[in-house]
Amino acid sequence: MTEARTMTINMGPQHPSTHGVLRLVLELDGEVVVRCTPHIGYLHTGMEKIAESKRYQQVIPITDRMDYLAPLSNNLAYVLAVEKLMGIEVPPRAKVIRVMMTELTRIGSHLVWLGTHAIDIGAMSVFLYAFREREQILDMYEQVSGARMMSSYFRVGGLFADLPERFEETVRSFVTSFPDRLAEYEDLLTANPIWIQRTKGVGVIKPEDAVDLGMSGPNLRACGVPWDIRKSHPYSGYEQYNFEISRGTHGDVYDRYLCRVFEMRQSIAIVRQALERLPDGPIAVADPKVTPPPKPMVKKSMEALIHHFLLWSEGFRTPVGEVYQSIESPKGEFGVYLVSDGSNIPYRVHFRAPSFVNLQALPRMAEGRLVADVVAIIGSIDIVLGEVDR
Amino acid sequence: MDDLKQANAEENLTVWKLRERFPDAILSTKSFRSEITIVVKPSEISRVCRHLKEEPELRYDFLSDLTAVDRLREHPRFEVVYHLYSLQFKRRVRLKVLVEEGEAVPSVTQVWRTADWHEREVYDMFGVGVEGHPDLRRILMPEDWEGHPLRKDYPVQASPKWWEEGGER
Numbered sequence: 016m017t018e019a020r021t022m023t024i025n026m027g028p029q030h031p032s033t034h035g036v037l038r039l040v041l042e043l044d045g046e047v048v049v050r051c052t053p054h055i056g057y058l059h060t061g062m063e064k065i066a067e068s069k070r071y072q073q074v075i076p077i078t079d080r081m082d083y084l085a086p087l088s089n090n091l092a093y094v095l096a097v098e099k100l101m102g103i104e105v106p107p108r109a110k111v112i113r114v115m116m117t118e119l120t121r122i123g124s125h126l127v128w129l130g131t132h133a134i135d136i137g138a139m140s141v142f143l144y145a146f147r148e149r150e151q152i153l154d155m156y157e158q159v160s161g162a163r164m165m166s167s168y169f170r171v172g173g174l175f176a177d178l179p180e181r182f183e184e185t186v187r188s189f190v191t192s193f194p195d196r197l198a199e200y201e202d203l204l205t206a207n208p209i210w211i212q213r214t215k216g217v218g219v220i221k222p223e224d225a226v227d228l229g230m231s232g233p234n235l236r237a238c239g240v241p242w243d244i245r246k247s248h249p250y251s252g253y254e255q256y257n258f259e260i261s262r263g264t265h266g267d268v269y270d271r272y273l274c275r276v277f278e279m280r281q282s283i284a285i286v287r288q289a290l291e292r293l294p295d296g297p298i299a300v301a302d303p304k305v306t307p308p309p310k311p312m313v314k315k316s317m318e319a320l321i322h323h324f325l326l327w328s329e330g331f332r333t334p335v336g337e338v339y340q341s342i343e344s345p346k347g348e349f350g351v352y353l354v355s356d357g358s359n360i361p362y363r364v365h366f367r368a369p370s371f372v373n374l375q376a377l378p379r380m381a382e383g384r385l386v387a388d389v390v391a392i393i394g395s396i397d398i399v400l401g402e403v404d405r
Numbered sequence: 406m407d408d409l410k411q412a413n414a415e416e417n418l419t420v421w422k423l424r425e426r427f428p429d430a431i432l433s434t435k436s437f438r439s440e441i442t443i444v445v446k447p448s449e450i451s452r453v454c455r456h457l458k459e460e461p462e463l464r465y466d467f468l469s470d471l472t473a474v475d476r477l478r479e480h481p482r483f484e485v486v487y488h489l490y491s492l493q494f495k496r497r498v499r500l501k502v503l504v505e506e507g508e509a510v511p512s513v514t515q516v517w518r519t520a521d522w523h524e525r526e527v528y529d530m531f532g533v534g535v536e537g538h539p540d541l542r543r544i545l546m547p548e549d550w551e552g553h554p555l556r557k558d559y560p561v562q563a564s565p566k567w568w569e570e571g572g573e574r
Binding site: 061067228240337339348350352354375 | 442497
């Protein structure tokens, strides 16, 4: 008799509120979700397999396409892993620019999350505002790398190119105007009774469950676990910046919202500090085995020509070994596990995608709630299917 | 260099604690770029993990990552790799289990529930069985897919003809 009472429906893979191609099989008792089973893999592109046939530098564009809302975070994790494997220390200017760009990326990623999450719950206008500001960040990507989304700006050993002229002014004007914009979003949402009704007490997860399920990033911090890899294992010089870790208490959709808004403010603070301390100097290590020689040199020096040729035809070799490097991406712990057999091609690359792990907690949060809450909860986990499926 | 020293000291603690508790389960240890790798006997992995998680001086309460590596032509063929993290002590450690093709590793889902999807991915991509997993089925590839894409003898690109001929092994 119980079977007759429940109904099984399919949500996705083509459903706007699943943020891509996520498919959920929902077993419903009336409006209440009894069981929620996620089915993933619709966007599986075999990135880890492809990486096993590419030279180390060629893997960078692949990483862009995982969390395509935060391409530079993925780049950073990968290049840091290769640098750790090779024992390379990048110059200070490159480090500061990396921090500045990844924090702008964090803001850009959180803006897409905010816009789409709000539109899922019915607050249309936030989406338009959030995308207006994100456009400025995409313009900055374009200025530094030539591409608006798949920027691949970081390289093993440093950066693809130095910042263009007057770029600092662009960033400065953004960090000046953005806090007011953020206050506008908060005006629309933070105290909005409908927003509160739809988010407070919804999709609650306890801190011990969140840790058990491997959740990380704002999702974990919203439960009150103050773990941020930028603080616990600083990389790229994060230990020199003053910023605070977001922290929630209830672990519900509303606290996840507050945490991410707080993080955007902190990111602005970090970008400001990066602008202040931006040192002059080289943007990549001087090692010709890793960094291509300047173009004019290639035409004059035989050695430079050889290095140039070798780098583009063979790449570089890495020592035999294995490393795991993780960073605090906008979604959580983004880890790269790299195994080298000493050749110019990675033997194995594994990406620990935060969205993949965070999504696993969805049934835990959604079961026992209403169907409409499932939409709010998916939005609050902030998944990118490109990263879930890789 | 400070990092290195610290890591070696930690190696002593975690490895030493494990050796004390499981004298026969630890097959070898290694340190590279101040990261510790401990190779564990397959049959003991679940017990070792539980101990690492619950021992008050270690508290590896967070399973960051679980994956596998195919060492084709080596024996045992597969390495299943566990990246553990301690939120309290901010430490990382890597565990490894070596299994031959056709052998299964014991599941650690009883220790960390997050292992569920990771182990399904390892099964899907490498065909390494997981014993005691509550719901072991493919996760990324379609259910009726043949083969395991991340195995080294699985081609990155192959023509339909390659498949018709049963694949060149």
